[in-house]
Amino acid sequence: MPSGEPLSSIGIKVHVRIRPTAKPSPMFHIEDQTNTVLIDLLKQNGGGAPESFVDQIAFSVNSITQSTDQSEVYESCGRALVKDFLEGYNATFIAYGQVGSGKTYTMAGDMKVNAHRGFIARAIHQIFEEKEADPGSGIVLYISYLEIYQEGMYDLLNQRSKDLMIIEESGYVYIRGLAKIPVETEAQALMCFSEGEKQRSYACHQINQVSSRSHTIFTLCMEKRVGRFKTEYDTVVAKLNLVDLAGFERLKKTNTSTGGRMRVEACSINKSLCLLEQAVYAIKQGQEYVPFRQSKISIILKEALSGNCRTELILCLWPEEYFLDETIKASRFAQRLKVLRTFSIHNKKIDCCVLNERRHAQEIANLQQELALKDALQGRPGLSFDDLTLENYSLYSRSLKYLCELNNYEGKSMQLEKVLSEHGLVEPIEEPQETESGVGELTNQGFHVGIAPPHARPHNPSASKPSPDEIHCSHLMLDYKEADPSNDVWETGSSFRNHVSCNITIRISFCLFI
Ligand code: ADP
Ligand code: MG
Numbered sequence: 428m429p430s431g432e433p434l435s436s437i438g439i440k441v442h443v444r445i446r447p448t449a450k451p452s453p454m455f456h457i458e459d460q461t462n463t464v465l466i467d468l469l470k471q472n473g474g475g476a477p478e479s480f481v482d483q484i485a486f487s488v489n490s491i492t493q494s495t496d497q498s499e500v501y502e503s504c505g506r507a508l509v510k511d512f513l514e515g516y517n518a519t520f521i522a523y524g525q526v527g528s529g530k531t532y533t534m535a536g537d538m539k540v541n542a543h544r545g546f547i548a549r550a551i552h553q554i555f556e557e558k559e560a561d562p563g564s565g566i567v568l569y570i571s572y573l574e575i576y577q578e579g580m581y582d583l584l585n586q587r588s589k590d591l592m593i594i595e596e597s598g599y600v601y602i603r604g605l606a607k608i609p610v611e612t613e614a615q616a617l618m619c620f621s622e623g624e625k626q627r628s629y630a631c632h633q634i635n636q637v638s639s640r641s642h643t644i645f646t647l648c649m650e651k652r653v654g655r656f657k658t659e660y661d662t663v664v665a666k667l668n669l670v671d672l673a674g675f676e677r678l679k680k681t682n683t684s685t686g687g688r689m690r691v692e693a694c695s696i697n698k699s700l701c702l703l704e705q706a707v708y709a710i711k712q713g714q715e716y717v718p719f720r721q722s723k724i725s726i727i728l729k730e731a732l733s734g735n736c737r738t739e740l741i742l743c744l745w746p747e748e749y750f751l752d753e754t755i756k757a758s759r760f761a762q763r764l765k766v767l768r769t770f771s772i773h774n775k776k777i778d779c780c781v782l783n784e785r786r787h788a789q790e791i792a793n794l795q796q797e798l799a800l801k802d803a804l805q806g807r808p809g810l811s812f813d814d815l816t817l818e819n820y821s822l823y824s825r826s827l828k829y830l831c832e833l834n835n836y837e838g839k840s841m842q843l844e845k846v847l848s849e850h851g852l853v854e855p856i857e858e859p860q861e862t863e864s865g866v867g868e869l870t871n872q873g874f875h876v877g878i879a880p881p882h883a884r885p886h887n888p889s890a891s892k893p894s895p896d897e898i899h900c901s902h903l904m905l906d907y908k909e910a911d912p913s914n915d916v917w918e919t920g921s922s923f924r925n926h927v928s929c930n931i932t933i934r935i936s937f938c939l940f941i
Pocket of ligand 1: 494524525527743
């Protein structure tokens with residue numbers, strides 16, 4: 428699972444799109460300044476003029492548009508959300524409304540006419556525009572297209588995908604078995620979408636000649652690199668769901684009440700939308716149990732309703748008097764949804780190697796700090812670690828471990844020296860020359876690691892002042908100090924307590940890194 432920043436709660440946005448109609452209802456009003464939809468209610472008894480404060484319902488939303496211009500609607504409602512997705516946030520855009528109100532027109536539009544293209548084609552265009560503008564980000568995109576028809580799930584991009592299954596793992600929901608098609612160009616992505624559209628279930632009825640009879644979820648998954656260097660970067664992942672819900676319908680109005688396939692479809696659509704409403708209501712009420720699992724669309728939208736997702740809904744309204752009930756019903760649903768809050772995480776997937784490198788670098792920095800502190804406490808000059816890299820860190824560690832494990836070190840010291848010199852970590856091999864004291868001889872370039880035999884150990888190291896050479900290589904003195912049980916300063920963290928002794932010259936001290 429991607430790692431992320433602290434959670435920040437975010438409200439669901441609701442936009443209203445009003446489709447053009449020849450006979451708008453006089454009871455339907457819009458207040459542009461406050462982004463409010465007002466609907467007058469007729470009094471049930473007594474008649475007379477409606478009393479505005481009692482008989483008018485007000486629905487406050489985030490934006491209202493009556494435009495038929497697809498581009499204008501996308502710019503005002505969709506572009507910002509797609510930008511969030513490109514930055515690495517999960518996003519969902521849902522079209523909701525009664526049958527024939529313009530949901531499919533908004534999401535899919537007419538692919539043959541450029542000006543009539545819907546949200547999906549425009550989102551694809553925006554994404555590839557960004558990809559081309561920033562080739563270094565290495566954006567990788569995958570597309571899936573799912574249809575829910577009569578509670579069955581169908582892969583619109585791969586007819587052979589069978590047994591699709593909804594999997595819920597640690598709050599994340601995905602469909603097992605659903606094809607994820609990699610796309611490299613805008614043309615490929617549009618082709619995928621058009622091919623999927625051809626597989627959708629449509630029907631013709633009294634209200635809509637080309638009525639989509641299913642819910643569809645068009646998903647774009649993105650991976651991109653974020654970082655200053657080619658070799659050091661984070662991978663940002665995000666998911667954009669573009670959801671075209673089937674519209675609820677009155678069987679009488681669509682003339683499907685007599686029976687047949689269309690009636691079954693309508694009943695299934697109405698039922699699933701009703702169950703979605705129940706889930707939304709339960710979240711809004713703060714209920715402990717939310718019935719997501721009652722319908723496929725509810726569980727698939729779980730993240731969009733209450734999880735890691737930035738969600739926006741476009742409420743399509745058809746403001747004719749004949750559909751006033753449906754308009755009120757749809758507006759009530761949107762109103763409930765508007766008060767829900769989701770959370771938004773910047774989804775970063777950190778590469779294991781990068782993570783390990785960062786951990787090691789941090790560990791080294793911590794140890795250096797610790798060493799500097801100990802040096803300061805001991806009143807010794809600090810060491811320079813400029814030459815230290817991750818590569819030789821590991822080799823040093825292994826070499827010193829090897830040293831410590833040696834029983835017969837004298838026999839093997841030459842062997843070890845050879846290995847180290849091959850890696851350029853020690854001075855070229857020289858014949859070891861026994862000094863008078865035998866061990867612990869200092870040179871200008873470095874020092875000898877090991878402990879002195881009893882006869883070479885100073886009786887009282889603090890008695891005489893160390894020479895500059897000794898100060899420079901003061902870490903060497905560790906050996907002497909460690910050998911003295913009364914000295915507890917270096918009690919922990921040093922493997923030199925094994926008291927190995929050999930004549931190897933190492934450029935810098937590494938004793939405390941073990
Ligand atoms: P549904 O909400 O059932 O998906 P559609 O999107 O299929 O409805 O819309 C039905 C018809 O209404 C479409 O063929 C489209 O031509 C027309 N239509 C809907 N909304 C608009 C709009 N905002 N501007 C122009 N035509 C629209
Ligand atoms: Mg539709």
